[in-house]
Ligand code: SRM
Ligand SMILES: Cc1cc2nc3c(=O)[nH]c(=O)nc-3n(C[C@H](O)[C@H](O)[C@H](O)COP(=O)(O)OP(=O)(O)OC[C@H]3O[C@@H](n4cnc5c(N)ncnc54)[C@H](O)[C@@H]3O)c2cc1C
Ligand code: SF4
């Protein structure tokens with residue numbers, strides 16, 4: 028039997044291969060005789076629907092795209108379950124596993140991708156599956172029917188959909204994700220965090236920063252062990268860590284490949300008779316893992332093969348997560364950068380986070396969580412490169428609002444456009460009409476509006492709206508207000524607001540604060556991140572996990588950075604007292620690590636200069652061995668307690684000032700504070716320890732201890748204010764603890780005690796610390812409770828290997844011969 | 855032919871929202887940054903102001919704030935942002951199969 032038509036052979040009976048054939052048939056059904064080889068023993072189905080299939084929302088019949096009748100009606104021969112194993116380009120034939128040889132005039136590669144399997148020990152155990160085809164889903168369903176625990180490795184789109192399905196099928200699911208936030212390629216930190224919260228609320232366990240070391244079990248999977256030693260039991264492990272274009276046939280046939288099979292704008296490979304389409308191709312350096320680009324490829328391919336060539340120009344993609352009840356959408360580039368502006372809207376009460384990124388007058392990216400209604404509209408603006416200048420201010424409110432004429436150059440337009448019965452303050456149910464009426468009735472300031480309507484008096488998140496209404500209603504008469512500064516440009520909340528709300532709303536993570544308090548940037552800035560980290564640490568001692576990357580370099584490295592990038596190391600010297608053993612250890616360290624200077628500091632201790640970041644852990648180990656701990660000379664924390672020799676030696680000394688200083692330091696070391704904190708204890712009013720310019724100064728007198736606070740010897744000299752006099756050492760210690768806690772709980776981040784005391788007034792401090800005995804005792808107790816978690820030497824942990832990455836180079840480049848390097852070694 | 859890209863190790867060796875360094879013998883040290891979105895960038899590890907080690911700064915969005923005097927430097931262009939003027943060399947980076955590749959020519963520029 029001969030057929031005069033040219034023969035088109037398709038390798039791959041998946042989404043792209045069949046769609047390409049459909050596109051060709053639609054243009055010219057008579058042009059080719061078509062044969063499709065498929066490795067899978069079944070007809071063409073919708074692969075993306077495997078997720079709903081797993082979740083039990085669909086059956087296989089529902090997801091079939093082309094049934095047997097379609098192949099028959101179009102004269103297509105389907106060779107299912109017989110993979111192609113070789114291509115002979117010279118002879119223009121392919122060979123299938125069964126031995127069948129087929130000649131082609133045109134060959135189409137549509138082999139898709141292979142799931143990537145991390146080669147950890149145990150990856151080949153029975154019970155480890157991937158998530159790519161019907162057989163995988165079958166394996167998962169069989170495992171799920173026995174119940175038990177499942178671990179999904181990979182918190183991307185695929186992994187989360189697998190986890191959701193298995194969870195609905197009754198398994199106890201743990202998702203392990205290497206990166207700190209879920210779906211980090213599609214979502215920003217804020218949205219990733221919301222997603223994690225929601226999945227956890229539903230009952231899944233999500234471990235981020237989780238690095239798999241091995242899958243263990245006797246013959247079949249019993250669990251997964253992480254690099255940090257944790258073990259998670261599991262009878263099923265799904266690997267969903269990514270995909271690799273399936274290029275094996277193309278590589279063996281000598282076609283040009285990169286990450287995928289190289290194709291031109293007409294989807295032709297380096298061999299003019301061979302085309303390729305779908306996930307297996309690389310076009311202009313891009314490989315795709317979603318279906319939308321492959322539909323576009325298929326159109327261009329058919330155009331070039333049977334009609335007028337149109338040329339494929341690459342695709343812009345968008346992502347949606349198919350987990351019922353969770354709406355997530357992202358598209359384009361939201362990595363920010365030069366010239367980009369973020370417009371962020373957060374509505375904590377409804378769990379919504381929206382972010383659009385605008386560059387010049389074009390929208391270049393968007394991330395939506397909770398409300399994805401406008402996803403398609405944003406995506407359209409993005410793909411068409413529409414000029415959004417005229418609707419910019421209304422963009423974030425969505426299509427209905429922006430095209431409803433609400434947009435104008437006035438940033439208050441959004442409030443202005445709200446109807447009178449629109450709600451301004453959700454907490455107290457205050458409408459726009461009510462607020463405007465109050466303003467017209469004479470409430471000309473934020474406080475006045477708060478007083479007579481209660482709007483913005485609770486959580487404060489509508490403060491911006493109320494200010495907008497003041498501005499609109501009063502026009503030029505309203506100059507703006509808010510004497511207290513906001514934390515930074517990322518928020519309209521003041522430090523005090525943020526601290527109060529962290530407690531009221533029980534906020535326990537930085538992204539949560541940013542979401543609940545409507546931060547206008549996705550991940551904050553170098554001003555607010557350290558502040559929030561401190562506020563959370565102070566509010567939830569023992570619970571909050573410190574965010575090292577939100578700390579200034581010195582606190583992250585536990586040493587002071589110097590102008591040449593080396594560090595200085597200051598061990599604690601309790602009350603300024605040292606001994607031969609400590610001095611010997613310091614001398615040894617200085618010699619061994621070639622410190623360029625050892626200096627006596629103004630804080631009565633020794634500073635070792637010029638240590639390289641790589642050597643810090645070893646230096647600390649040596650100092651630890653001699654009994655010394657971190658002096659926190661780098662931290663917003665207790666620095667030194669300076670003392671004089673006192674009654675032990677001095678002919679004027681009235682009390683044991685050295686001993687008291689040491690005891691105060693032992694009580695207070697390790698505590699983080701809004702700023703650095705210094706204490707001094709002098710043995711008599713001659714004040715050799717300079718107590719009158721410290722955050723707390725203690726001056727011993729015959730009848731007891733005079734306590735004074737709020738001094739500063741730095742940029743702006745300020746003598747301390749007298750607080751009170753106490754009779755015993757214990758009382759002195761108790762008052763110090765209470766005062767420190769008051770400062771920790773109420774000062775703004777980066778306030779030393781001096782400006783803070785000036786702002787709140789010494790009377791207020793006296794009232795809280797001296798007059799209110801019960802309050803003082805409570806403050807002291809909170810301080811000591813917090814200290815029970817803080818007094819843990821950070822140097823010892825580093826010396827033992829914690830965060831070693833911070834101290835070591837990632838790699839090193841050693842050009843073999845400079846300047847023209849012939850070969851390269853990369854260590 | 856010289857390879858165009860140098861493999862300098864797996865992405866998971868970078869701390870999230872942080873950076874690590876890469877000394878180049880006879881050349882200038884390189885800082886490799888990791889953003890919240892998991893993107894990776896590389897700059898010469900020297901602030902255009904007074905040569906502060908940018909690798910030790912706070913990373914936020916696609917910016918690093920220099921640890922010495924708080925200049926903000928774009929990870930994308932190497933330019934100082936805001937009022938400050940100056941620029942630090944950018945080294946091209948790409949990720950392939952979870953590994954970090956950096957542009958060879960730019961990495962070795964200045965090697966003597
Ligand atoms: C080492 C030392 C100077 C010395 O050789 O004596 C020193 C060195 C630095 N001081 Fe100081 N101060 C040192 C005692 C002081 C003192 C004296 C004291 O503590 O009795 C003061 C005035 C007292 C005070 O703080 O009220 C002092 C007031 C400052 C200030 C201004 C603070 C202010 O509130 O106005 C700064 C700047 C800042 O913190 O923002 C500062 C900042 C610094 C920094 C951290 C600058 C920096 O950011 O890099 C220096 C780094 C040192 C390093 O790398 O180790 N240093 N500094 C002293 C270390 C004491 C210690 O053992 O920990
Ligand atoms: C669970 C799941 C959910 C997804 N959800 C979405 C989503 O929501 N949105 C989205 O856009 N994308 C989604 N995707 C991705 C989408 O399914 C793929 O982008 C798409 O299927 C790629 O089409 P393709 O034809 O290139 O590859 P495939 O559909 O994988 O087809 C390739 C076919 O070629 C066969 N084959 C391979 N080698 C040979 C050989 N030598 N001989 C014969 N046959 C061979 C394979 O068996 C396979 O059937 C999802 C994927 C999965 C697995
Ligand atoms: S006085 Fe100035 S120069 Fe001297 S250590 Fe303090 S901060 Fe540095």
Ligand code: FES
Pocket residue numbers: 901902903904905906920921922923924925
């Ligand atoms: S050296 Fe970077 S800001 Fe000064």
